[in-house]
Amino acid sequence: MARAAEHMSGSRLSEPSSVAVSFIGVGYCRAPAKHLRPRGASNEALNRLLEFSALFRAMPKAASDPGAPYNKGQAIHYLRAFSANFPTGAVIGVADKGEAAGVAVVRIAAGLEAPTAGEVRYNGRVFPVDAAGLAPFQFRTVAENLGMLAKALRFSDRDISDALLQIRSVRELDAIADLPAYRVPKQALFDMALAAACLLPADIVAIPDMRSPSPCLATRWERFVQQAPSRGICILLAARKLSVILPWATHLALIENGNLLDLGPADIAAEHLDILGAAAGIADRDDGIDDDGSLDEDPDEEANGNRDPNYADAASTCAEVREPGSLRISQSITEGGQFRLSARDRLDVAENQRQPTLVVAEHDFEARFELDLPEDTSSVRPCLEILAKETLPTILACGPELRPPFPERPCLTAIVPGKLLSPATWALRLTVSCRRDDGSEYLQTPLKHAVLVVPETSGVRPFLPLKWRGLVTPQLEIREIETFEPTGGLPPASIRISTPGESGPGAFPSSQPIDIDSVWPVPRYPSPGEISMDIMRGKYILTRTPAQHIELPGGHVLSMHARIPAGLLAGGGYLLRLVQARPHAGPRDDPFSLLIGAEFRIDGEMVVSGEPGTAAGFRPGAAPLHADIEWHIRPAGNETEGARDEK
Amino acid sequence: MTVAGFTHRFTTRPNKALSRDVGDYVARVVASLPQLPLVARYLVQRIFDRTVLGFWWIALRALTPVAAMALIFMHVTEFGTPGLFYPVFLLAGMTVWIVVDIGISYGMRSLFAGRRLQRMMRLPAFLFSLASLSMPLIHGAVMLSVLVFAVIVCGIAGVDLPSMMRWQLALFPVLIALVAMLVTGLTVFVSIAFILTRDTRFVVPMLTQVWFFGTPVLYPLSALPPGWQTLSLYLNPLTPIMEASRYALFGIGQWPAVPLLVSAFFIGVVFLCGIWFMMRSEWVLPDMS
Incomplete structure (x- = not known):
């Protein structure tokens, strides 16, 4: 200081x-x-x-x-x-x-x-270079607007005419100088304003939203910047x-x-x-999503088609790499200078949803990412970008923040503070790269897109600008989630968590999941009667779905795999609230008939092993995410999988 | 802290809310007054952008209703004014009224219309209310020209009219200034209301019309019952101005000294309240857009 x-x-x-x-x-x-x-x-x-x-x-x-x-x-x-x-x-x-x-x-x-x-x-004298404010007269030419602006800023007529003359000497700028302002894209307006800043005798040039100048202007701008100290x-x-x-x-x-x-x-x-994080962020941003996804809320410009096309690019790029339900953010709100954990929020992503990177917030926040890592990692570098209006990217290298909640399983908890400002819709993108002990990197692709929803405690309502409608399914659900505590009553055997492979939205991972051998010790359920797996205490959010019968031959073992988001059970498993298994008579009064909820859709992998005579049936609930379930029936004592059905 | 050589500055007092310091705000407005012609030109040009007749609409807009009203109401005997030809009487009233009418109707849109200019130059919003006076004053000037022309024509035609060349004529600009203050103060409220809700564009013309009929523009004040005359003089700030303007122009009626003082006091309060309200609203308005 x-x-x-x-x-x-x-x-x-x-x-x-x-x-x-x-x-x-x-x-x-x-x-x-x-x-x-x-x-x-x-x-x-x-x-x-x-x-x-x-x-x-x-x-x-x-x-x-x-x-x-x-x-x-x-x-x-x-x-x-x-x-x-x-x-x-x-x-x-x-x-x-x-x-x-x-x-x-x-x-x-x-x-x-x-x-x-x-x-x-x-x-x-100050000259502001602001493309948005350059052309108040939408139906007058750019040159007229520029002249009026310069006159308002108290430049002399001679200076203005000289500057306009020189601007017209640039062929690209001359072409737009006589166009009505509403027909000129923002980049061209910015170029005009930048050219005027270079040519008018201003003492202070303020550019609140700097962009890269067009090639026709780059040399002139570079020369102007170089000469600025001497002038x-x-x-x-x-x-x-x-x-x-x-x-x-x-x-x-x-x-x-x-x-x-x-x-x-x-x-x-x-x-x-933070040079490390900044370098990563900058390098990634240059070839990644353009951040100019700002929503121009001026209806006139929108009606006139004067819309920045970069926004659509950003949206489509986001859509390509997203994977729903695979990342969770918890959010903290600053109140009275203290951080308060309020709620964990998420956006349910529908299958046909193109734009998952919807963030609706405007205040201090603390994004907490919990990611399962496929293997032991020497360093992890998550990088959060805020693709937003009027803000710089928040970049955090948080290797020291690596805090596995379960010692058996490497899991990353990245806490990224940030601030979202201005009435805009915000998008976050998280990239993670991990490094093994030998220095080799893996998992360095843009991993997930984050979705941030304001908590219900702030008393806000989800808001979707008009432009986003059709792109985003407004399924913002805000739920109060309690901290996960495995409190018993879990099904027998084990629940194993693995990261999802590279897969499309809601699809069953096609590649082999990487088991990380994180096994939760769970008690056997008390009796062959009804069992329940109350992973989370709190609201019951699952919906029961039509059941399906399959037969489980005697002497065989049932194992069931359900896909759950990688980070889901790491810190709370808030989707799966109740899974019930109960005795159920099969079609031929076979005591080993199995009853499975047909629409049991959870991302990730859950393995529930039952033994003959104890696991007579399952009726899992369905979480509001799309996923698949698979089950394995194999003879008891045989480690290799036998018949396998996949639904 | 002072820094030598600084040419201009923008100041708000540290640790003090912008809204509370009327003096600072007025100083800002005064400092921005050189930009007033620019803002006024911008607002006027916006109105006539994409019109075929352009500025001719000013004359049409001013004269058409007056001509219609004159043709109709000159035959209503109760509206007759002793010693003054009715169309001239009406023109004298409309010269004042049109400043109010046009001022409020265009001033209502001044903040909304000037939002692009605000984006380019951060000007005090009150400057837009002041600049919106340009349109009513232009209309008033046109109407006054027509009035003078009508007086000349009447003189040529042999219609008996009192002379306008009297010392009281010097009071007429003062009265117009009072009306401009009133319009500016009202414009602040309606322009902010227009930004917040579009109900304003229905409410304001309706109330303006009621006000028009409550003001002795079409008829002389003497046409009202005595009780109503008193009410109108003291409750309607425009009534004394209307009477005084006719007295200033043609010397008819009496100079309403006390009602005019009450009216001036009311107008002053409205004007100051307008400044205060705009000053506080200016901080909030960016959050509302």
Whole structure:
């Protein structure tokens, strides 16, 4: 912190001598996203009125007091008494470790947002490069819009005409300069704004949503950035992708918990970043999903077809690699500065669902991933990406966090803190790579897509933007889940857990499952009568399904395999609540008839072995996930599988 | 903390809610006043974008109802005004009323229409309410021109009219300024309500119409029973302004000094409440969009 203070005072910034933008005790907070606020009335318009009324009343206290409630929720304090002096002649990347304050700082510096407290001082003229706000006149040409913007920013007519003349010298930009703004895609608008920033005599250029410039502009932009120190121009950059701003930034301003963590030359300030995780995240993001899945909520632009196509790409890419029911997230909400485990939530993914990466949340959260690992692992590196609007990816290398809940079985528990901001729909992607003792890596593909649903304790309602409808089945179920404790009453023999193989959604793993020999000691059930396997105490969520008879010949052993998600039983097994086995007379009064629920659908593998004379029948319940069950009937004492049926 | 050489700044007091400091907000609005022509131009241009007649709609919109009303009500004897030709009487009233009518109807959409501009430049929302006055003032100017033209035509045609060239004419801009303040204050509330719920676009014209008939625009105040006259003078802030404007223009009637003071006080309260309400709402509105 002393170093941060030193930077703030500017003494360490010997190269750039003066200050371009000065933030003095700036605070910035916002309400939670509207879909996370309690719904006061069923009528949407009336609800908005009530919401406005509540926010109107609660705002003053929430703005001044970080702990004050704001419409029955916590206000999100992006900045808390943030003070920094951004020097002239520097290209400053503003980044936040896992949150979105970086974008907020640059937007405030650009004059696009008003802080709720504090003071911002400028030494010169600011030019904001914001593609979304470049064209207020949708039916006028881009050049007219740009001219008006420059005039509003108090540039002289001569400067504006000179800049427009030079912009028109670029063939690609000249082609769009005379188009109505609504017909121009966002990237082209961004290029126009960037070109104007390069050409107009601005002292401060603030780019809150930096993108890669188009090839026609790349050289000019590169030259502008290189000349910025000599010309005394301060360029402030923020982006959702850290990789976009890092190549340009000569300085980095790092923010943590709403305060300045460090501000200095990029290479030194980057020490605060988790380089290992960042490198993994950046490398993966570059060829992976584009994060520009932001939902443009402007209906006009949507109607005009001015929609960013990257979003669809992100959705389809997500759909390709997802596997439903295989990852679970528990979520913690920050309340009063303390983390509180609230509930474990999940999204039931239907078979035909294309977009599983639905996240509806806007607050601090702690994603807890529990993954079974196929083998002993020397290091595990999970990487969580938040594909979202106005936030940098949260990257966490959590090898030290490896905490097997059961000593017999290697299992990873990754705890990833993060913050989701702004009224957008969020997607998480978790990638995991594991390393053996010999250094070889395995399991390095994007493993799972995470689904995060707000807990019921926050009193929010699932919200799906219009664009998502049809892509997402809104089966958000929020359940109160208790901690798993195997309390006896389990079926005889053993339950074995294995990771699912590479398989499609809901399919039975085609490859051989890797048994990890994690056997829970379970008592024999007390009598040949009715048995029950009450794995989880709590709500009974299984549904009984039509039964099916098969015959179990005398002297044979029954084993039953049911697929359960890999991480499911590791920390709680919340799907399987009750499995019953009871004596049942077969068609020919055979005491060894077997009764099996025909729709017993659970991912993963559960092996239940019964012995003749004890296991007369099973009636498993069905969990709301799609999976299959297989059973094995073999002669008693024979270790190899005999007849095998698979349903 | 002061930093030398800074050209401009944006300030809110540390650790103090934005909403509570009216002075800071007014200072912000004043500092943003150079942008007022830009915002006004933006709002006006948005209205006439994609129209065939463009700015000619101002004249049509202003004159058509006046012409219709003049043609009909000049034959209603109860509406007759001694010493003033009825169409001129009506034009004088409509010159004031149209500022209210157009001001509220376009001001209601000012925040919504200016959202793109807000995205580009973070301006105080109150500036949009001020800028939305451009349309009613243009309409008022058109109507005043028509009034002057009508007076000249009547003079040529030999219709007996009081002279407009009197010292009281200097009071007319003051009255228009009062009306503009009233409209600005009301615009704040209806524009925020319009963002929150589209019921506003049904409610506001309905109430405006009721207000129109409650204000002596079509008829002289003397056409009302004495009790109603008093009620109208003290409860309707526009009534004294309407009477005073006719007195300022043509010297007919009396200068309603006390009701005008009450009206000015009411308008001042509405204007200040509008500033306060907009100031507090401005913090909340981004969360509502």
